[in-house]
Amino acid sequence: MKRMFHLLIAWLAYWFYGRPARKLIVVGVTGTKGKSTACRLIASVMEAGGHKVGLLTTVEFQIADKRWANDKKMTMLGRGQIQKMLAEMVKAGCRYAVVETSSEGILQFRHYGLNYDIAVFMNLGEEHSERHGGFANLKRDKGKMFAGLNRARRKIIGGKSVPKVIVANVDDENAKYYMSFAADEKYEFGMRDANITKSDESGVEFAAQNVKYKINLVGEFNVYNALAAIAVGKSQGISEAQIAAGLASVKLVPGRMEFINEGQDFKVVVDYAHEPMSLTELFKTLRRLIGPQNKIIAVVGSDGGGRDKGKRAKMGEIAGRLTDRVVITDVNCFDEDPKSIAEMLAAGARAAGKTESIDLFIELDRAKAMEKAMSLAGAGDAVVITAKGTEQWIAVAKGKKIPWDDREVARKILNQIPSPSKCISVISE
DSSP: OHHHHHHHHHHHHHHHTTOGGGGSEEEEEESSSSHHHHHHHHHHHHHHTTOOEEEEOSSEEEETTEEEEOOSSOSSOOHHHHHHHHHHHHHTTOSEEEEEOOHHHHHTTTTTTOOOSEEEEOOOOSTTHHHHTSHHHHHHHHHHHHHTGGGSOOOEETTEEOOOEEEEETTSTTHHHHHTSOOSEEEEEOGGGEEEEEEETTEEEEEETTEEEEEOSSSTTHHHHHHHHHHHHHHTTOOHHHHHHHHHTOOOBTTBSBOOOOSOSSEEEEEOOOSHHHHHHHHHHHHHHHOTTSOEEEEEOOOOTTTTGGGHHHHHHHHHHHSSEEEEOOSOOTTSOHHHHHHHHHHHHHHTTOOBTTTEEEOOSHHHHHHHHHHTOOTTOEEEEESOTTOOEEEOGGGOEEEOOHHHHHHHHHTTSOOSSOOOOOOOO
């Protein structure tokens, strides 16, 4: 009954706002990690090709030249809000709409009426599998975006028929499933296509099919996001020079590998990483950046509300194994006991060899946890604050929300540190 209600609301919103997706080339990006960054890079490539673009991601919204932060704590907006935004994109003269598409959004029919033209698969992990009743169901539900490609009529935009396109990361074993759906064109990408020539705090340089590219985003895993954008760009006839310019023009994805400099002599990394796959890549990237001689101090936590309880111990284990010191704190406890959430993460960290009060600490007050982590850092070390990124709230019991921004809190703490030589970095996936 509830599912039918969601579908009805989606159907009504689609018609109320004039079926806006019929006038846009809609790019849907799904996966476990990297979606927001891939969407930003895709949008930038389209802009470099001379097109106006709309963008809906966890991080930000965009309608043509207007960009603003997503403060809704939702990857996909509600059904009416999405259709309204698409209608505004049409009014602003946008040709493309790039939409980060979550499995939760698909379950609630928020994707209804988007009429995707390009479906991009990034990767697939276990996150949210409990919500879907298991990994197989999660995989299948994400496939609904791909299955819908060939069911809808081809759009006529600018006097030309718009082909249906699938783009998939073939380094992920699940890519075969998503590539099996019908489409007019299919594009594969993977690290086999990239020769990385440089990777440091300034970004990554690589070559793909004899073309040199530069992204100003830290971490070799961001090459996957760039390769997805390259494939989408080529499918739309964007030249290689324009694609390269589009990638290079992205200087920052807020809350994703974002560096902040307040002058202390250690790095601070604020990252949205909130599940095992992204945490692993984040910690490995930081280790390469600071070297084995320096320490990584990780602030970790997990959403409450009964969400993905199974991943908590694994996240704690990853933090315990790949970092030197672990500080466990609250993220968004909702109506769940934050102590219980923290203990699940702590159990994983202990299993990885961490010992309480020595290299494992539990501090439920997030600001105090960040302060504790920074107090443990020495020159050249890295403090990594995970799980929230650009989120503007901490959600607690009874629907209450507390205004919050990890980056601003980090700056405040750092500016209170009496050090003559400060140097902070905030990094996010």
